[in-house]
Amino acid sequence: MNKNVTKRFQYITKQMNYSGALLVREGKQPSIKLSSGYRNRSEELPNEVNTRFGIASGCKLFTAIAICQLIQLGKLSFHDDIQDYLDIELPWTNGITVHHLLTHTSGVPDYFDEEVMGDFEELWEENPMYQFRQLCDFIPLFQQQPMKMQPGERFHYNNTGYILLGLIVEKVTGTSFTQYIEEHIFKKAHMYHSGYFSFDSLPSQTALGYIDEPDGTWRTNMYSLPIRGGADGGAFITVDDMERLWDALMNYELLNADYTKKLLTPHVHENENSFYGYGIWIEKSRESIRKYHLMGYDPGVNFHSAYYPDNAITFVACSNTSNGSFHLMKELENNLRLKQLH
Numbered sequence: 001m002n003k004n005v006t007k008r009f010q011y012i013t014k015q016m017n018y019s020g021a022l023l024v025r026e027g028k029q030p031s032i033k034l035s036s037g038y039r040n041r042s043e044e045l046p047n048e049v050n051t052r053f054g055i056a057s058g059c060k061l062f063t064a065i066a067i068c069q070l071i072q073l074g075k076l077s078f079h080d081d082i083q084d085y086l087d088i089e090l091p092w093t094n095g096i097t098v099h100h101l102l103t104h105t106s107g108v109p110d111y112f113d114e115e116v117m118g119d120f121e122e123l124w125e126e127n128p129m130y131q132f133r134q135l136c137d138f139i140p141l142f143q144q145q146p147m148k149m150q151p152g153e154r155f156h157y158n159n160t161g162y163i164l165l166g167l168i169v170e171k172v173t174g175t176s177f178t179q180y181i182e183e184h185i186f187k188k189a190h191m192y193h194s195g196y197f198s199f200d201s202l203p204s205q206t207a208l209g210y211i212d213e214p215d216g217t218w219r220t221n222m223y224s225l226p227i228r229g230g231a232d233g234g235a236f237i238t239v240d241d242m243e244r245l246w247d248a249l250m251n252y253e254l255l256n257a258d259y260t261k262k263l264l265t266p267h268v269h270e271n272e273n274s275f276y277g278y279g280i281w282i283e284k285s286r287e288s289i290r291k292y293h294l295m296g297y298d299p300g301v302n303f304h305s306a307y308y309p310d311n312a313i314t315f316v317a318c319s320n321t322s323n324g325s326f327h328l329m330k331e332l333e334n335n336l337r338l339k340q341l342h
Contacts, residue, residue, distance in 0.1 A: 005335055006032050012331055019210070020302070020319035021049050022328055023239035027312045033239065039207035039320065041218065052193055052206040052236040053318035054225075055303040056296030059235040061245075062181050063162050064102055064263060064279025065254050066169050069184060071098075072259045075172050078102070085168045088139055092147045098168070100151050101161040102278040103267045109145030110158045111138060121224045121299055132226035133198065135166045135177055155268045155276060159232040162279075166231025177231050189248035191241035198228045206236060207320035209300025221300030233296060239316040246307050246314045264292060297322070304329045311336065 019037025033049040070076055083093035100106035131137060142160045166177040173180050178196040186194050199222050209221035229235050248254050266275030266282045275282040281293040289309055296303035302319040304326055315332055317325035
C-alpha cells in the first residue's frame with residue numbers, strides 16, 4: 001500500500017460522505033487507517049479508528065470458530081444430530097446436523113427470512129426488541145414454523161441456524177454464548193475492545209447506528225434491532241480488533257491447522273464464484289481462493305472485512321450507517337487488479 005492508495009481512500013470517503021472507519025494492511029507493512037463521520041451526530045462526536053462499531057452478521061464467524069473449537073476438543077462433531085444437544089422442543093430437528101447449520105443448508109425455518117421480509121425492522125412491530133437479550137428469547141420466533149426445505153437440499157442463508165449453534169455452545173459448555181466468545185475468542189485474539197453490548201448500556205467510544213430517511217431526516221437504530229446481539233449477529237468491534245481476529249485465525253491461534261482448514265473450506269456453492277465455508281464467505285478464481293470475506297447488513301450497520309491470501313492483505317470497513325463499506329472494498333479490489341495489469 002502506498003501514499004496514493006491512502007489519498008484515494010481519503011478522497012472516496014469524503015465524496016461518499018462515509019461514516020465509519022477503515023483499515024487496510026498488506027503483509028507486515030503499517031496499516032492504512034482512516035475514519036470519518038460521527039459516532040454521535042447529536043453531540044457531533046467524530047468516529048475514530050478506535051471507535052466500536054456493530055457488525056451485524058459479520059460475527060457469524062465467531063460462532064463457527066466456537067463450534068470448531070468444541071469439535072477440536074472432542075465435545076461434539078460436525079455430523080452429530082442437533083437434537084442431541086438441544087433441550088427445546090422443535091418438531092423438525094431430526095436429521096439436521098451441526099454441519100448443516102454451519103453451512104446454511106439445514107432448511108430450518110428462519111426467523112428473519114430475507115426471501116419473505118425485506119426489512120429487519122418488520123420483526124419488532126409485534127415482538128418488542130428490548131426483550132431479546134439472550135439466545136433463548138429468539139426461540140418463539142421460529143419454534144412452530146415449518147421447514148424451509150429438506151436438510152442438505154441447497155444453500156439458503158439462515159439466521160435461525162446460527163441461533164441454534166449458539167444454543168449448542170451453551171449446552172456443551174454450560175456457560176452463556178457471549179461469555180464463551182469473549183473468553184475463548186476475543187481474549188485469545190487480543191480483541192480487548194470488542195463485545196456483545198446492550199443498546200441500553202453501551203461503553204464509551206461506541207458508534208450509534210443511523211438510519212437516513214429519504215426526506216433528509218435521520219434516526220438511530222436503537223428500536224430496529226435486538227437490544228443485545230448473539231450467535232447470528234450483533235457484536236461490536238474496532239477495526240484493529242478485526243485485524244487481530246484475522247491474524248489469530250490465519251496463524252492457528254484460535255484453531256489448529258486442521259480445523260482452520262475445515263473452517264476455511266468452500267463447503268457449499270452459493271452462486272458463480274461465491275462459496276460458503278463455516279461462518280465465512282469464500283470467493284474462488286478457478287481453483288484458487290481469491291478472498292475470505294465477512295459481511296454484515298442491518299439498519300444503521302454496514303460491515304465488510306476480507307483477507308486476500310495471495311497478497312496477505314487484510315481489509316476492514318465498519319460503518320454506522322446502512323451502506324458504504326462495500327464500495328470501499330471494491331475500490332481496494334480495483335486497485336489490486338490495476339497492480340496485476342502492470
